[in-house]
Amino acid sequence: MMDYTQGKNKLENWIVSEMEFSPDSLGKCEAIMSLGNGYMGLRSITEEPYINETRNMFVSGTFNKAFENEATELPNLADITRMDIRVDGERFSLELGKINSYMRQLNLKTAELTRSFDWVSPLGKELRFVFKRFVSLHDLHLIGMKMEVECLTAPVEFSFESGIDAQRDNSGSQHFLEGDRRIFDRQFIQLVQTTNESEIDVVINTAHKITVNGQPIEYEPKMKMNRRKVWQSYEFKLQPNDKLEVEKLTTLYTSRDKEVDNGSYSLAELREQSLQALKKSVKEGYDLLFNAHQKEWDEKVWNVYNFEIGSEDGFDQLAMRFSLYHLTCMTPAHDDRMGIAAKGLSGEGYKGHSFWDTELFILPFFIYSNPEIARSLLIYRYRGLVGARKKAMENGYEGAMYPWEMAWPSDGEVTPEWGDIDIVTGTQTKIWPGFIEQHISADIAFAVYQYDNVTNDPEFLKDYGYEIVFDTARFWASRLEWNDEKKEYHINGVIGPDEYKEHIDNNAFTNYMAYFNMKLAIRYYEKLEKENPELLEKLKGLLQLERAFADWNLKVEAIYLPAPRKEDLVIAQDDTYLHLKEIDLSKYKNQDRVRTIYDDYNSEQINAIQVSKQADTLILLYLLEQTFLHDDPRIAGNVKRANFRYYEPKTLHDSSLSLTTHAIVASDIGDRDLAYSLFKKSTEIDLGPKMNTSDMGIHAASIGGIWKTAVFGFAGIRLADRTLKVNPALPDHWTHLKFAIQWQGQTVTFSITPSNLSVTVSGGKTLAFENGGNLYTCEESIDIPIAAASSASH
Template identity: 85%
Template sequence: MMDYTQGKKKLEDWVVSEMEYSPDSLGKCEAIMSLGNGYMGLRSGTEEPYIDETRNMFVSGTFNKAFENEATELPNLADITRIDVRVDGERFSLEFGKTNNYMRQLNLKTAELTRSFDWVSPLGKDLRFVFKRFVSLHNLHLIGMKMEVECLTAPVQFSFESGIDAQMNNSGTQHFLEGERRIFDKQFIQLVQTTNESEIDVVINTSHKVILNDQPIEQDPNMKMNRRKVWQSYEVELEPNDKLAVEKLTTLYTSRDKPVDNAAYSLDELREQSLQALKNSVKEGYDLLFKEHQKEWDDKVWNVYDFEIDSEDGFDQLAIRFSLYHLICMTPAHDDRMGIAAKGLSGEGYKGHSFWDTELFILPFFIYSNPEIARSLLIYRYRGLVGARKKAMENGYEGSMYPWEMAWPTDGEVTPIWGDIDVVTGTQTKIWPGFIEQHISADIAFAVYQYHNVTNDYKFLEDYGYEIVFDTARFWASRLEWNDEKKEYHINGVIGPDEYKEHIDNNAFTNYMAYFNIKLAIHYYEKLVKENPELLGKLEELLQFKNAFADWTQKVKEIYLPAPRAKDLIIPQDDTYLQLKKMDLSKYKNQDRVRTIYNDYNAEQINAIQVSKQADTLILLYLLEQTFLHGDPRLTGKVKEANFRYYESKTLHDSSLSLTTHAILASDIGEKELAYSLFKKSTEIDLGPKMNTSDMGIHAASIGGIWKTAVFGFAGIRLVDGKLKVNPALPNHWNRLNFTIQWQGQPVRFSITQSKLSVEVIDRKTLIFENDGKLYTCEDTINISIVAANSES
């Protein structure tokens, strides 16, 4: 049972709590309470083992392909969290004896996981347990654990085994060759494992410090070694009121780490370096290391991303903090060779691959809050041009065709080919997005545009952005198909964002985004002709596109762009969607879990029904209004509202990406209650009462979308072709919303109530923004009456 009200006083709305142990729903807390620092992620399994547990530890960028017929994935590293405890010789488990006062908590503010309970053994012995754990943000290579045991009534023979267990796998697949294992000075355990295909070395070191009644015990542990495993065991006699503390510190380094990923790399040096790092940490101890970690969270996260909601429901504030917490945990801010996985670093779902989730649902937070990290994530896509060009060439196209799923930048397309069962035929279904879901190339071009307009980072454009936009435009120009009958270019045989519609022609999202991508390339080309012909010459030589500009300008005029129907302003999602069979979708709209439609229909049958998995045409309208196309008569506010009302009723939200887009648009069209309802549902994808929604890991895009809904939806912040618009529409029970964004080189602080918008420019640089159709110039602080402004419209 989850509880979000356990944080008291200064920790109010900071704590995610589990109030009782349930062996049938372990995955929920393992995922949502996972720990991480962007370099590595640690799923929050319990110390003692259970049958249905999933123990995961991942390091960003360590991709490996276990076998030729498997997809590359982040390998599950050796486990360091398991501690096998025995009480009077019997294995300790919460499935035996009696448990009282159970609580497991993730403190979002300190990024520490704790678990505490009183336990009565089957023999009637009373013990009190407290477990603590953190993954350091101060030292990206460090994990701290602490076990505290208090004997309450009768003497107990207490023993435990702990070490490094490399007998782990990814859903049955083993990725590692066995490496050397060793214990130094009867204290420091070291294990080396090497990925079998990518040949990445992983060096893990761990150490235990055992303290009885505030005094370190002197006994030497029993040392044991087995295949892919090395560990130690300790035994202590506990008398009533005795208190035992065990500190376990671990360091983790890999040959993919930037400082050692070079020709001079030496495994022996990495082993020595990582072992010395552990020894240094042991001298400091858990408590001091945790204080350093906590200070880093304060200094780099909570004091920077100051986001305050005064709501009648404190859960809203907690949900935003949960969003910010996981955005930090999942993002490899330390290395621009790495992207964000669809499940972050919290589970094996989607194999650690990056999707369009990053650019459209996660990147906006960093663009508006930490442009340096946003830049790093876009450089990752720049490095991916190698794989994108390879995919284009293999498919007979020019330029760069980005992989639907991306891993290491040079890997190219890594989407698995086969997926879940077809309920009609009993066979495996083919995963088509890797072949025909192609809009991601334009999505990345949009992200370049958005980043540059919000940050004014021209250096990024020069070094990376222009090349991405030009080469993706070359792809689209070669991808267009001439329809001689209609005398226009089509894009046939694709999947749009709505993945319940496969092999469709002229998906509106894909066509419009391709159009935008080419128009953006034309705009940048003309800009360089005037402002930097030398750079343009270098890019033309590099990309060999001397004739591309003429090709773009000719083709872009003839791309078919589905227009709103005259009778109802509905933009056809594709050539056939509006002619498909309609049916009562209430059963699936009210489902307890996603994708229940697949219990009744297979993909081919769903393809023939007017039903959508997620936002498609709607996200198009949201994106393009931010660009130089915002004045296009096909993309007006009336068109947005008409399409929202039409498509939302047919959308099952079977993707976690869907709800936040609908929430933002509902807010845009004045549906405040519906907008908040959709926002609340999006927060409950991971934080809700259902205990099986997060088993494969947290939903990274939805978590990014929580922040997006609050800022772009309720606060009404919007980029519109290089200009800032602010049109707040707070939920009725939100009294105030305070936050800061970065806009074109300076922090801007917003404070919004139901009746007033306050804007403060921190660096006192001039800010021009629009509210309700009026332009305002701010050089310090400005207050605007929301009621008065809206009444004039």
């Protein structure tokens, strides 16, 4: 049972709590309470083992292919969290005996996991347990754990075994070769793992520091070693009121770490370096290390992303903090060779791969809140050009055709080929997105455009951005198919964002985004002609730009762009969608779990029904209004409203990406109740009462969407081709909203109430922005009555 009301006073709306232990519902808390620092992620598994547990620890970028016929994935590293505990010789488990006062909590502010309970053994002896854990944001290579055991009634024989267990896998696939294992000075345990294909070394060190009643004890544990495993065994006799405290500190380093991934790399040096780092940490101890970690969270996260929501329901504030917490945990801000996984670092789902989720649902947070990290994530895509060019060439196209799923930048396409069962035929279904879901190339170009407009970082464009946009435009120009009958270019045989429609022609999102991508390339080419001809000459030689520029100009205006229908302004999602049969979707709209439509239909049958998995045409309208196309009547406000009314009833939101877009658009068209309802549903994907929604890991894009809905929906922040627009529309029960963004090199703080918009600028430059159709300038601060313009459409 989840509870979000346990935080009191200064910790109000900071605490995520589990109030009852359930061995059948372990996955939810393992995932939503997961710990991480962007370098590594640790699933919040219990120390004692259970049958349905999933012990996961991942390090960003350490991709490996276990076997030739499998997809590359982040390998599950050795487990350092498990402790095999015995009380009076019997295995300790919460499935035995009696539990009192159980609570497991994630403190979002301090990024510490705690678990506490009183336990009565089958023999009637009572013990009090407290477990604590953190993954350091101060030292990216450090994990801290602490176990406190207090004897409350009768003497007990208490023992535990703990160490490093590399007998782990990824759902059955083993990624590591057998590695060296050793215990130094009967205290410091070291285990080496090496991936079997990518040959990445992983060095893990761990040590225990033990006190009884506050006094260090001199104790030589039994040392044990087995295949892929090394550990120590401790035994104690505890008297009533005795308190045993065990600190377990771990360091983790890999040969993929940026500072050692070079020609002079030495495994022996990495082993020694990591061991010395552990010894230093053991001297400092859990509390000092945790204090440094907590300070880092304050300075790098909470003092930077200070986001206040005044709501009648405190859960809204907690959900926003949950979003900011996981955006920090999942993002490899330390290394521009790495991207964000669809499940962050909290589970094996989607194998650690990056999707369009990053550019459209997560990156906006960093663009507006921490441009340095946004830049790093876009450089990851720049480094991925090598894989994108490889994919284009393999498919007979030019330029850069980005992988639908991306791992290490040079890997190219890594989407698995086969997926779930076909309920009609009983066979595996083919995963088509890796072959024909191609809009991601334009999505990445849009992200470059958005970053450029919001941050005004010309060096990024010069070093990375132009090349991404030009090469993706080259891909689209080669991808277009001429229809001689209609004298226009089509894009046939694709999947759009709505993955319930496969092998469709002229998906509106794909066609319009390809059009935008090519128009952007033309604009950038002409900009370089005027401002930096030397760079243009360099890129001409690299990318055959003179021919490409002529090709873009020849083709771009001949791309078929489905226009709003005259009778109702609806844009056809693709050539056939509006002609498909309609069925009663209420059963699936009101479902308790996603994808229940697959209980009744297979993919081919769903393809023939007017039903959408997620936002498609709507996200197109939302994106293009931020660009130089914002005045195009085909994407006007009345078109957005008409398409929302048409497509929302047909959208099942079977993707966690969908609710965010629908919430923002609902807010845009003035339907505040629906906008808030959709926002609430998006927060409950991970935080809701259902205990099996997050078993494979948190939903990274949806978590980014919590911030997006609040900022772009309720606060009404919107980019419009280098212009900042602000048109707030708070939910009825929100009393205020306060946050800051970064806009073209300066910090802008917004404080919004139902009746007032307050804007404060720091950075010494005048801010120009639009509200309700009026242009305002602000040098320090300005207040604007919202009633004057709050009804204006974005």
